[in-house]
Amino acid sequence: MSALPEWGLVVETTVGTGERKHTEAQVVGHVSGSLEEALGELERRARSYSPTHPLSPRRRRLLRVGDGFLLVVDGAWQSFVTRFTVAELLEDSAAPKAPEPVVEAPPEPVAEAAPPAPAPPPVGPEPEVDADGVPVRPAWLGRRDLP
Template structure:
């Protein structure tokens, strides 16, 4: 069985004004699961997103597009757009290394044989390898992004 895909929640927003107006992109978060789960989280973030520009918003419109959402905010003089996109993560050069596989357990000694050297207890599995604790609805109690240092 293959692992669930990881989705990047990307925001592209307009910065600056006039001749210096430009678009910058950043990955807000990663969601592991279905595309629908990632889109739901992206919509939640898009609805509460507060862009830097315009300083005096007059109208705010959130539109759904095939792979995400568009937020159009009209200011006193100009309109500014923020694009929210969900995209499947294929590679990440800064991803944490996968945990090393755990060693095979030693077989139990047969009855009547002399015990051999005592094997050391295996250290607990790293947090990434443990199954997440789920509430009654199957939702992780601790979000996967909590504690990640690569998210701003």
């Protein structure tokens, strides 16, 4: 399955006046999909576009060209043109990198708690026990290290 093509929406417009009048271009958006979808979005933008020049427009004409639209606005003394173009995006050096696939490591085995160390054997003679194995004399009786 191939990815949908990415289309750049380019606007080239006349800026400045007189001898300083020149054209500047910028990519104003992107559309993923068919060329017809990209042209539809570009036409929507071209119809609502309001150029800075001329200050007092007398006539506005939106023309369809092969890959976009041409907006010609006549002013009192000069005409200003804005070109709207759809262009397929082939490369973008500032595009965000695709996220790396996340590979989850298997969970580390949880170390089981070690059983408590056995109590040290009592020092001294074996305590006396009754028939059930219960010491006759409690182990704490006579200890000097207890309060």
